[in-house]
Amino acid sequence: MLITVIVCTRNRARQLRNLLESFLALDPPAQAEWEMIIVDNGSTDDTARVIDEFGSHLPLRRVWEPRAGLSNARNAGVAASKGDYICWTDDDVEVHQQWLSAYAQAFHRHPDGTIFGGVVEPVYEESPPHWMVENADKLVDVLAKRDHGLQECRLTTDLHLLPYGANFAVRAEEQRRFLYDPHLGVSPEQKRLGEETVLLVSVASLGGAHYWVPDSRVRHLIPTSRMTFDYIGTYFQSVGETWAYLSTSDGVPIMGQPIPMYGRRFGGVPLWIWRQSVVAEIVYRIKRTLRPSPSRWLDDLINKSRLAGARNFLWRHHRSLTQIKTSN
Missing domain, CATH: 3.90.550.10 (Spore Coat Polysaccharide Biosynthesis Protein SpsA; Chain A)
Known part of the structure; x- marks a missing residue:
C-alpha cells in the first residue's frame, strides 16, 4: 500500500x-x-x-x-x-x-x-x-x-x-x-x-x-x-457567500437549503434578503450597544454577517452576468 x-x-x-x-x-x-x-x-x-x-x-x-x-x-x-x-x-x-x-x-x-x-x-x-x-x-x-x-x-x-x-x-x-x-x-x-x-x-x-x-x-x-469579532464576522460572510454561490449553481446544499429566489429583486438580490440583511444589521448594532455581554449579540453578528455575504455575492453575480450580456 x-x-x-x-x-x-x-x-x-x-x-x-x-x-x-x-x-x-x-x-x-x-x-x-x-x-x-x-x-x-x-x-x-x-x-x-x-x-x-x-x-x-x-x-x-x-x-x-x-x-x-x-x-x-x-x-x-x-x-x-x-x-x-x-x-x-x-x-x-x-x-x-x-x-x-x-x-x-x-x-x-x-x-x-x-x-x-x-x-x-x-x-x-x-x-x-x-x-x-x-x-x-x-x-x-x-x-x-x-x-x-x-x-x-x-x-x-x-x-x-x-x-x-x-x-x-x-x-x-x-x-x-x-x-x-x-x-x-x-x-x-x-x-x-x-x-x-x-x-x-x-x-x-x-x-x-x-x-x-x-x-x-x-x-x-x-x-x-x-480571536476577534472582526474575524468572526468575516468568516460568516464567507459562509453567506458560499451559501449564495451554491444556490446559484445548483451545488450541494452544504450551507443549508438554497436561497429562494422568488419575488421582486433589486440588483439581482431578492428584496427579502435586502430587508432581512438591513434589519439584522440594525438589531446587531442596537444589541451590541445596549448589551455589553457578547453572548447576548454573538448570534446577531453571525446572522447579519451571513446575510451580508449572501447579499453581496448575489449583487456581484448579477453585475457580472449583466456585463457579459452587454459585451455580447
Whole structure:
C-alpha cells in the first residue's frame, strides 16, 4: 500500500516549517509506504526554501500550481499523487506522532472505507478571550474543531459528521473521480468555504463507508488574529457567500437549503434578503450597544454577517452576468 499525504500552501513559510517539523516525529506506517506532496500555490515568500530544507528528511516533493486558489492546489496535488489512499492536512497544524500510522491501520482494517476522518484540536496562540470560550459551541466551524469520541467507529455521512479539511483521508480511486470546485475554497479573489465538504458528499454518494479514526490527531493552531469579532464576522460572510454561490449553481446544499429566489429583486438580490440583511444589521448594532455581554449579540453578528455575504455575492453575480450580456 502507498499513501500520499498532500498539503497545500501559499505564502505561509513559517507555518509550513512548523508542520514539517512535526512530521519528522511521525511513527512510520506499518505495512505501507508513503509519499508527501507540498503544493506550492504561487508563493512568493520562503516556501520553496523551507520545502528544500526538509527534502532530505521526508519523502516529499514540491508541486508548483501557479493558479491561485485552494481548490486548484488540491486538484494539482491529486493529479500528482501516486497513492492508494490520499491523506489531507493543512499548513497551520501540527500532526500527532501516530497521525499517519493510525490512518494506515484503519485502511487495512476497513477495506470498504472511502472516507476517513480524525481529531482536529484547536490550540490557541494565546489564551482565548472569555467570550470565545463561553460560546465555543457556536464557533465549532470557525475553529474547525472535530472530535467524535475515543472509539473508532463507522459513521453516517451526515454533514455534521464529515471530517474537516485539516484532517481527512479518501481512498484514491474515489478521490480521483471528482475535482475540487475552483469556485469554492479560499483564494485571493474569493473567500468561500466548503470545497472539501462538497467533494466528500460526492464521494459518499458512491456508497462507500465513512470511518472515524480517533488516533489520527492534529493540533490546529489558532492565531490571535482569529480571536476577534472582526474575524468572526468575516468568516460568516464567507459562509453567506458560499451559501449564495451554491444556490446559484445548483451545488450541494452544504450551507443549508438554497436561497429562494422568488419575488421582486433589486440588483439581482431578492428584496427579502435586502430587508432581512438591513434589519439584522440594525438589531446587531442596537444589541451590541445596549448589551455589553457578547453572548447576548454573538448570534446577531453571525446572522447579519451571513446575510451580508449572501447579499453581496448575489449583487456581484448579477453585475457580472449583466456585463457579459452587454459585451455580447
